[in-house]
Amino acid sequence: MSLSKACKRFADKFIIPPGDHAAIHKRSPAETFGLDDSPEVHARHAANIKRLAELQAVLYADKRYAILIVLQGMDAAGKDGTIHHLLTGINPQGVRVATFKKPTEAELRHDYLWRIHAQCPERGMIGVFNRSQYEDVLVVRVHDQIDKATCQRRYKQINHFERTLAENNTIVFKFFLHVSRDEQRRRLEARVRDPKRNWKMELGDLAERKLWNKYQKAYEHALTACSTPEAPWYAIPADQKWFRNLAISQIVVDRLETLNLKYPAANFDPKKVHVV
Amino acid sequence: MSLSKACKRFADKFIIPPGDHAAIHKRSPAETFGLDDSPEVHARHAANIKRLAELQAVLYADKRYAILIVLQGMDAAGKDGTIHHLLTGINPQGVRVATFKKPTEAELRHDYLWRIHAQCPERGMIGVFNRSQYEDVLVVRVHDQIDKATCQRRYKQINHFERTLAENNTIVFKFFLHVSRDEQRRRLEARVRDPKRNWKMELGDLAERKLWNKYQKAYEHALTACSTPEAPWYAIPADQKWFRNLAISQIVVDRLETLNLKYPAANFDPKKVHVV
Numbered sequence: 152m153s154l155s156k157a158c159k160r161f162a163d164k165f166i167i168p169p170g171d172h173a174a175i176h177k178r179s180p181a182e183t184f185g186l187d188d189s190p191e192v193h194a195r196h197a198a199n200i201k202r203l204a205e206l207q208a209v210l211y212a213d214k215r216y217a218i219l220i221v222l223q224g225m226d227a228a229g230k231d232g233t234i235h236h237l238l239t240g241i242n243p244q245g246v247r248v249a250t251f252k253k254p255t256e257a258e259l260r261h262d263y264l265w266r267i268h269a270q271c272p273e274r275g276m277i278g279v280f281n282r283s284q285y286e287d288v289l290v291v292r293v294h295d296q297i298d299k300a301t302c303q304r305r306y307k308q309i310n311h312f313e314r315t316l317a318e319n320n321t322i323v324f325k326f327f328l329h330v331s332r333d334e335q336r337r338r339l340e341a342r343v344r345d346p347k348r349n350w351k352m353e354l355g356d357l358a359e360r361k362l363w364n365k366y367q368k369a370y371e372h373a374l375t376a377c378s379t380p381e382a383p384w385y386a387i388p389a390d391q392k393w394f395r396n397l398a399i400s401q402i403v404v405d406r407l408e409t410l411n412l413k414y415p416a417a418n419f420d421p422k423k424v425h426v427v
Numbered sequence: 428m429s430l431s432k433a434c435k436r437f438a439d440k441f442i443i444p445p446g447d448h449a450a451i452h453k454r455s456p457a458e459t460f461g462l463d464d465s466p467e468v469h470a471r472h473a474a475n476i477k478r479l480a481e482l483q484a485v486l487y488a489d490k491r492y493a494i495l496i497v498l499q500g501m502d503a504a505g506k507d508g509t510i511h512h513l514l515t516g517i518n519p520q521g522v523r524v525a526t527f528k529k530p531t532e533a534e535l536r537h538d539y540l541w542r543i544h545a546q547c548p549e550r551g552m553i554g555v556f557n558r559s560q561y562e563d564v565l566v567v568r569v570h571d572q573i574d575k576a577t578c579q580r581r582y583k584q585i586n587h588f589e590r591t592l593a594e595n596n597t598i599v600f601k602f603f604l605h606v607s608r609d610e611q612r613r614r615l616e617a618r619v620r621d622p623k624r625n626w627k628m629e630l631g632d633l634a635e636r637k638l639w640n641k642y643q644k645a646y647e648h649a650l651t652a653c654s655t656p657e658a659p660w661y662a663i664p665a666d667q668k669w670f671r672n673l674a675i676s677q678i679v680v681d682r683l684e685t686l687n688l689k690y691p692a693a694n695f696d697p698k699k700v701h702v703v
Contacts, residue, residue, distance in 0.1 A: 204515075212626055231520065238519040239480075244510050244557065248520045281520065339702040349693035350488055357702055417625035426615040426633055 154191055157184040158401045165398060167384040173374035175367065175386055180331040182388035192397055199400035200240050206404065207277060209412040211245045216410055217272040217321040220403065221280045223289070224328030225366060226356050227338035229389050230281050233328065236396040237403070238279065247272060250281040263287040263305075264312055274320060284309055285325075288373045293365045306376035317381035322406065325382060326399055327374060328389040332363050430467055433460040434677045441674060443660040449650035451643065451662055456607040458664035468673055475676035476516050482680065483553060485688040487521045492686055493548040493597040496679065497556045499565070500604030501642060502632055503614035505665050506557050509604065512672040513679070514555065523548055526557040539563040539581075540588055550596060560585055561601075564649050569641045582652035593657035598682065601658060602675055603650060604665040608639050 164184075167173045186192055210216060220237075222230045238246055249270035258266045264284055272278025288305050291297050297305070313323055330338075339357060342348045359366075378384035385402060389395040443449045462468055486492060496513075498506045514522055525546035534542045540560055548554025564581050567573050573581070589599055606614075615633060618624045635642075654660035661678060665671040 208623070212623070234520050235518050239517065240515060241519065242511050243514040243517065243519050243522045243555075244507065244524045244526070246519045247523065250520070279519075336702050343693075343697050343700050343702065346693070346697075347484070347488070347690055349695075349697055350691040352693065352695075354695050354700070357700070360702070414623055415626040417619075417622070417628065419625075419628075419630050421619050421622075421625055424619050424630070424633070426612050426619065426636070 152184050154195055157186055161398045162402045165385040165387055167374050167378035169378050169380050173371050175371055178386050180329045180388050181390040183391055183394045188393045192393055196397045196400050199404045202404050204241050206407045207241050207245045211275045212414045213412045214275045215320055217274045218277040219272055219321050219323045221283045221325040223285050225335055227335050228328035228330045229395055234279055237400055246277045248279045251283060285373055289369045292369050293362055309377055310379055313382035323382035325384045327384055327386045329386045330389045334390040428460050430471055433462055437674045438678045441661040441663055443650050443654035445654050445656050449647050451647055454662050456605045456664050457666040459667055459670045464669045468669055472673045472676050475680045478680050480517050482683045483517050483521045487551045488690045489688045490551045491596055493550045494553040495548055495597050495599045497559045497601040499561050501611055503611050504604035504606045505671055508668060510555055513676055522553045524555045527559060561649055565645045568645050569638055585653055586655055589658035599658035601660045603660055603662045605662045606665045610666040
């Protein structure tokens with residue numbers, strides 16, 4: 152398949168169709184549409200980022216829409232790398248990254264969406280969530296800190312919350328970075344040996360690998376329940392970093408192109424104004 | 428003067444020595460140390476940004492210091508441009524830009540430092556202030572919304588506030604982007620005619636030009652009173668954008684180099700850990 156033909160299919164191919172089972176076990180984390188890690192692919196990604204920088208400038212001026220990009224995935228699935236490759240090169244004045252770690256004691260005294268809502272981007276901005284409200288139906292469910300009924304209720308609460316965002320002009324993208332268990336092992340092994348990255352690892356994180364199947368099941372349920380027309384989930388094949396970067400930049404740019412973003416008119420007649 | 432020799436002198440040359448008069452009227456906004464807008468200068472700036480990206484990664488890991496970059500200057504002095512040229516290319520996950528506009532009603536019910544403090548970067552992060560606490564001794568003083576005694580008290584409050592930040596490991600840079608009245612006129616004229624930028628202009632902003640001398644005097648007083656050893660002001664010649672970019676990237680990188688930032692050790696023995 153040609154590169155540009157492949158790119159056109161990314162959104163349709165990777166979306167979890169609302170109402171369908173996510174069926175992530177049937178989706179290959181290594182999918183590349185037959186594309187290779189080639190100079191053409193990198194040039195296409197670079198062109199997407201250049202275009203995204205232009206779109207960000209108009210988005211900021213236009214002030215009608217906010218963009219929210221939610222990133223979820225297993226450890227080492229590439230959340231940090233995605234942020235780096237998607238947004239380095241975009242004017243930082245128009246971007247806010249929120250990283251959701253273990254909630255603080257103060258945060259736990261609120262409902263779980265409270266800290267999330269506070270970090271939602273204002274119109275004109277691109278907000279990125281490194282982890283998100285979905286941790287509250289994933290990690291806590293895997294560790295049996297909430298029961299099934301609570302989890303089901305939360306899916307609905309999240310859907311209502313995201314619908315409110317969408318109905319108030321936030322364009323929501325949710326990307327599940329889908330890696331294989333083998334690829335995760337390779338990446339964690341490399342991370343353990345890398346002094347620039349092993350400082351942030353906890354041995355406890357490695358223990359989570361034992362819960363791989365429970366996590367996949369929790370993702371399957373959450374993606375199935377919470378892929379909605381107004382805030383769809385995309386399962387992005389993420390074993391190949393270059394493919395993950397290309398797919399995400401393409402999906403974001405294509406969607407932003409449909410918004411018909413415009414610079415507002417000046418509230419004066421430029422022909423009649425002279426600076427003295 | 429050679430480029431690298433010139434770069435070495437930027438911090439010393441542009442700092443407002445604590446205790447001295449800022450004497451901004453004696454500092455040329457068009458100063459370039461005899462340097463030209465040359466490929467060498469652009470390469471030097473690009474190398475600084477590349478180095479800043481590396482330093483940001485270690486800063487983030489090291490978690491000992493926060494970096495706060497305060498930008499002030501007249502309209503069109505280049506605050507947005509500085510942010511763009513200094514930080515596009517730095518991982519957005521490590522950067523937070525706060526833009527301080529006219530305070531909201533809710534903000535006005537607090538002291539003027541309240542909203543500022545809330546936006547100060549946490550350790551590991553680079554925070555940028557597009558305008559800052561200094562608006563509360565500049566615009567409000569120029570428009571006689573506070574009297575001289577209040578303004579003097581605020582200088583001290585700001586100094587104490589910034590000392591607290593510094594004593595708690597925030598490295599504070601304050602850059603006054605020093606443009607000439609003529610250069611401002613040229614830039615505003617160009618902005619009026621540019622459909623990508625005139626949407627954000629108010630005719631009222633142009634009227635502020637009439638208060639040029641009052642603003643310069645207010646800056647002179649604020650920079651004189653608030654350049655301290657722990658949070659110095661730099662008056663950056665900003666008529667030439669390329670020179671402004673070079674000077675600021677150089678001063679920031681040189682200071683960060685002195686911090687001896689390090690990746691922390693892993694809290695396990697990498698030789699003994701294997702991912703299964």
